[in-house]
Amino acid sequence: MKLIIQIPCLNEEKTLPITIKDIPRKIEGISKVEILIIDDGSSDRTIEVARKLGVDHIVRFPKNKGLAEAFKAGLDASLRLGADIIVNTDADNQYKGSDIPKLIKPILEKKYEMIIGDRKTDTIAHFSPIKKFFQRFGSKVVRTLSQTDVPDTTSGFRAYSRDAALRINVVSEFTYTLETIIQAGHKKISVGHVEIGTNAKLRESRLFKSIYGYMKRSAKTIIRIYTMYRPMKVFVTSGLILFFLGVGIGVRFLIYYLLGDGNGHIQSLILSAAMMIIGFQLGMLGLIADLISNNRKLVEETLYRVRKIELQQVSQLDEGLNQTVLASTKQIS
Incomplete structure (x- = not known):
């Protein structure tokens, strides 16, 4: 060891x-x-x-x-x-x-x-x-x-x-x-x-x-x-938070609209739409990032196996060289 x-x-x-x-x-x-x-x-x-x-x-x-x-x-x-x-x-x-x-x-x-x-x-x-x-x-x-x-x-x-x-x-x-x-x-x-x-x-x-x-x-x-x-968790969670905040702001606008005061809150409607769109896009980005993450796992597993094989070959080569030197020493003696 x-x-x-x-x-x-x-x-x-x-x-x-x-x-x-x-x-x-x-x-x-x-x-x-x-x-x-x-x-x-x-x-x-x-x-x-x-x-x-x-x-x-x-x-x-x-x-x-x-x-x-x-x-x-x-x-x-x-x-x-x-x-x-x-x-x-x-x-x-x-x-x-x-x-x-x-x-x-x-x-x-x-x-x-x-x-x-x-x-x-x-x-x-x-x-x-x-x-x-x-x-x-x-x-x-x-x-x-x-x-x-x-x-x-x-x-x-x-x-x-x-x-x-x-x-x-x-x-x-x-x-x-x-x-x-x-x-x-x-x-x-x-x-x-x-x-x-x-x-x-x-x-x-x-x-x-x-x-x-x-x-x-x-x-x-x-x-x-x-x-x-954990890209899915990060992006989807962020997307859901933004999306539902947008929904909340949209509901607020709808309440004002039904009360006859919708014209003064158009900016809320724009903000609501923007947040919902960005939230949805973050969710889609999470799906793509998750696919990339899974591919990364496969690459890392491949790298692990390649490094392991490479180091085994180095170890075998060193062992072979040591045995050759030992054999040569015995012949000389």
Whole structure:
């Protein structure tokens, strides 16, 4: 059983040594633990520091692509390297590396395919009251939309089984945390959570400059991903609301018309007709979007099968090369 711990990095020469030092190299139930660094266009000595620390694998972007792309590249590289379980953690040492055995235990026991570390954000001292409120509110929204019970949906400390990682397709350019949970919920990937510890704050977050900016971009991501998997519900519900509001306004006009005061409310009739037409169009758009969504499911299932076959072939090729080298060594000896 092989575990790869992936760490997205952006100018982390100062914090990376602390993070890696905290990662256990021997875990019960795991035969091999490897560390993968995804350098997201760092301009400092992150790569040099990583090599000195004995990091097993490095994926490097010459230019910054963002956290979502780094996470996605890490998953792909980990799968190609033969990972049975993939753990994602941050390079700023926010999460306790000593909790990795606890994080992967439910996957080893085959209880879940994806585990999210619960930081218990209400107890984190350096989180402001407003940040704690939005953490609770945002997590509740994501839980509802994903039909999961994850209490800390923005936690980046998480573990994936090989099969779960194969099924995840990140399309967001901002962050992967919310999207992957909503995806997992709608793809019927079993998602669990465990309580984890956090370390003292070493630096400010580089993902967002303000809570407002983070909430704005997160809201866009949530709406986009949920609509992608439940277009009929989104568009038809919106269409019905508009349609019946239009009907209500039309009834209001009719009442005034029957009372002899219809001429003063012609604008209500126009608004009613417009809302009913737009509502009907949204409903039709929902039907079309649902067909596209079903096609997307087929494409994702095909992609999953192709990736699985591709990785099996890579594994067989590596095994064949190893056997050839071993045979050559024996002949020489």
